[in-house]
Structures are given as C-alpha cells and as structure tokens.
Amino acid sequence: MGLITLLNANNPLADAATQRATLAALPLRRSFEEALSASGQPALHATGLSVLQMNVGRRCNQACRHCHVDAGPDRTEVMTDQVIDACLALLETSDIPTLDITGGAPELHPAFRDIVRRARAAGRHVMDRCNLTITRLPNYAYLPEFLAEHRVEVVASLPSVGARQTDAQRGEGVFDDSIAALRAFNALGYGVDGSGLEINLVTNPVGAFLPGAQRSLEADWKRELQRRFGIRFNRLFTITNMPISRYLQYLIDSGNLQAYMDRLVTAFNPAAVDGLMCRFTLSVSWDGRLYDCDFNQMIDLPTAGDAPHTIFDATIARLAGRRVAIGPHCFGCTAGAGSSCGGATTERTERTV
Amino acid sequence: MDTYYHAKDLAKFSDIGHDAPELWKKFSDWYGAVFAEGALTEREKALIALGVAHAVQCPYCIDAYTTTSLEKGATPEQMTEAVHVAAAIRGGASLVHGVQMRNQLEKLSM
Numbered sequence: 001m002g003l004i005t006l007l008n009a010n011n012p013l014a015d016a017a018t019q020r021a022t023l024a025a026l027p028l029r030r031s032f033e034e035a036l037s038a039s040g041q042p043a044l045h046a047t048g049l050s051v052l053q054m055n056v057g058r059r060c061n062q063a064c065r066h067c068h069v070d071a072g073p074d075r076t077e078v079m080t081d082q083v084i085d086a087c088l089a090l091l092e093t094s095d096i097p098t099l100d101i102t103g104g105a106p107e108l109h110p111a112f113r114d115i116v117r118r119a120r121a122a123g124r125h126v127m128d129r130c131n132l133t134i135t136r137l138p139n140y141a142y143l144p145e146f147l148a149e150h151r152v153e154v155v156a157s158l159p160s161v162g163a164r165q166t167d168a169q170r171g172e173g174v175f176d177d178s179i180a181a182l183r184a185f186n187a188l189g190y191g192v193d194g195s196g197l198e199i200n201l202v203t204n205p206v207g208a209f210l211p212g213a214q215r216s217l218e219a220d221w222k223r224e225l226q227r228r229f230g231i232r233f234n235r236l237f238t239i240t241n242m243p244i245s246r247y248l249q250y251l252i253d254s255g256n257l258q259a260y261m262d263r264l265v266t267a268f269n270p271a272a273v274d275g276l277m278c279r280f281t282l283s284v285s286w287d288g289r290l291y292d293c294d295f296n297q298m299i300d301l302p303t304a305g306d307a308p309h310t311i312f313d314a315t316i317a318r319l320a321g322r323r324v325a326i327g328p329h330c331f332g333c334t335a336g337a338g339s340s341c342g343g344a345t346t347e348r349t350e351r352t353v
Numbered sequence: 354m355d356t357y358y359h360a361k362d363l364a365k366f367s368d369i370g371h372d373a374p375e376l377w378k379k380f381s382d383w384y385g386a387v388f389a390e391g392a393l394t395e396r397e398k399a400l401i402a403l404g405v406a407h408a409v410q411c412p413y414c415i416d417a418y419t420t421t422s423l424e425k426g427a428t429p430e431q432m433t434e435a436v437h438v439a440a441a442i443r444g445g446a447s448l449v450h451g452v453q454m455r456n457q458l459e460k461l462s463m
Contacts, residue, residue: 160428162428162430164429165428165429205423205424207423209420209423209424210424211424211426212396212423212424212425212426212427213395213425213426216394216395216396216426217426220426336424
C-alpha cells in the first residue's frame, strides 16, 4: 500500500459529512439512541472531566489501514501555538489530572517536548500515543529517553505479536521496528516492575471482527512477547475498530460494512455505557475545536448544544454535565466488552502507576 | 448462482425453534454452557469448534467459528493448525481402519 491518505487520494470519504451520510444510510436494527434508551439511559451526558486529549495534528510517519484519523506523511494539519497555549492553560487552571497527547504521530509536532514539559511541570499525568516506529527515525531517536525523563506513560500500538498481521495493518517492516522500539523502552525501565515507567500496548483487530477478551489476551501477550523477544509491558488495551475514515473505506472495499455494523449493533452491551470515554474526556482538534472524543472529532461531530465549541471558550463549568453528541459509530464503543482509548470499558482498572 | 448454502441463512438459525420452541431452548441453553469459559478457555473451545466444523464440513459452523475464533483472539496460524488437526484426525481415522484391513488380509492370505 502506498503511503497516501483518503484526503490526498481525493477519496469522497475524506469528507466527514460523506462518512456520516454513509453510516446514516445503513439499515440498522436500531439507532444508538434507541439502544441507550432500552438500557435505561435516554441521553448520554458527561459525568466529569478527567482527560484532556489533544490531537496535535494529522501528520504521521505511517499510514495504517485502520486509521480513523486518516493520518499520514502527506497531512499538513498541525496544532497552532495559540491552541496549545489555550489547552495547557485549561489544564493549569483546573484539576484535570491527565493530558493525553495523540495525532497522527504526536511526536512529529515541533512543540511536542514543550507540551510534555509544561504539563508535567503542572503536575499532570501525561500519556503519549506512540506508534513506536517514530522512535526509530534518526531525528526522533531521543524520544525514549525524553519520555522516561519526564515519566510519560507510553501507550503504544501493536495489533499482534506476529509480523504478518502487524505489517498487514500498519505497513511493511513495522513489526520489526516496533520490537526494536519496545526493547529500547524496556532498557530504560519501561514495563519493569517498580520502575514507575508505564508502557501499555494497544491492539486493534486486524480485520472486520471484534477484539478478543482483554485480560486473557494480555496474559497471552505477556507470555509470548517475553518468550520470543524478551519484551515486557504493563497492560494491554483492546480497542474496537471504528467505522470512520480509512477503516470505513476498508469495510466498504472488503464488502464487510453492513455485516460489521450489524455485529456492533447486536453486540451492544449496556454495561459498557457507564465507562464510555466521552463521559470524562474532552478532545481538542489541531484547530482548537472541541469534541467529546477523538472519533467524533474525525467524523466532525462537535460538542452539542450550549457546550463550548472551541478551546478558547472552554471552562470547566460550561463543560460539566454536557450532553454527548452521538451517532451510529458509537456502537463501536459499546460492543462486547466495550471499547475506549483505555481499552475495554467493562474491565477498566484504576491507574496503579 | 443458485446453491443450497447461503451465508445469510446463518442468521436464521434460531428460526428452527419456531415449531419446537422448548427443544430449541434446551439446545440453546446447553450450547451456551458448552462454549462458556470452563476448564478450557473460550478461545480453546472456539478453536476446537473450528476444527470440528471442518471435520463435519458444516459451512455454517466454519463461517461462525472463523469469526468467533478471531474474536476470541486466535491468530490465523492457530486457526490453520486447528484445521490441520481436524484433517489429521479424519485422515487418521481412515488410515487406522487399515488395521482392520490387515487383520482380514492376514486371515484370508496364505
């Protein structure tokens, strides 16, 4: 696969409105609103704000097939200094405990290190959504030491413990580079008991099916990665692929779209609703617009009603209890064991590091 | 193309309960219990089911347990080995009856 995005291929699905219309046109057994209502929750509201997630840009050194961001080397969107300042100011003047930095490859942003330093100086927990291979590029080889120095939680993507499936999703050679990167992180103490340096792995299914049981997969992966490569990690997060951007295109191309959406709908789990990340996360796009989650950001479904729509208008008071914007794609986060940026929502555990 | 098997028919499996609902319920309850986590994990059971599906050559089961195996975290390599297990047992079952052939052969031969 060439490193090209939907946007630069002039694919109609690069337009968020086209994606929303594609999903809206699918005949589903029930809407997400109906599913919520049947589970006793007529509308979804935020219950707090514990994660500020900054999507600092859509540029990435990879172009994974399942990417809901449509990120790639040919994207140019980069978060401006004004938006960064406003995000960090909100963090510094509130008690939001966690800053989650994502992209694209967030480390490609010129101000990535400054963002980390400032958030850590404010005493916040910082998460870096890392594709691992970025650390193998010569200009970014400093990253593992920098992240360790600032005790950043690394959340690294790895869809499989084998090369075939990993490379099929993420590009040729990604598995080998990922293993090398993980070894480098381990050498600095990441994943080592008692180090306080946390590295968690994220796995998305390599195809049109739901993820396996998180706890059981984690045990298998710990055994296999240790046995085969001497690699250690803290937790495994399973994330359901969302029918957005390139994954939506994959579903259409493979003839799996209707069946996959039907699967998400029939697998709706009321127990997954309480832990939905949109209830405690605020997502900020590169241009400062606000969303309830990264998926809503990519499908351009902004914060609803009277809630602030840009970071420049954001206050904790105005964000509290806001109604969450929903759509058919939300079935992705409530299917099976539930899904979020922190893995299965019915298996959520408190942070121990 | 007209054929006996249609993938969409898998979703109509429960229709068999329409004219014998109590029997369907008994089957469903037992079926669910069989595939629940027990001494074997759900993934192990899915892989066994996948192998058996190939042994009995049920296209509905092959379809269903390919998906289930993936959803329980099985890899393509594990699933392929499960199919080989089924093939080995089926082949072996034929071959081991060759002992019977040899018994008869020895009885009849000088």
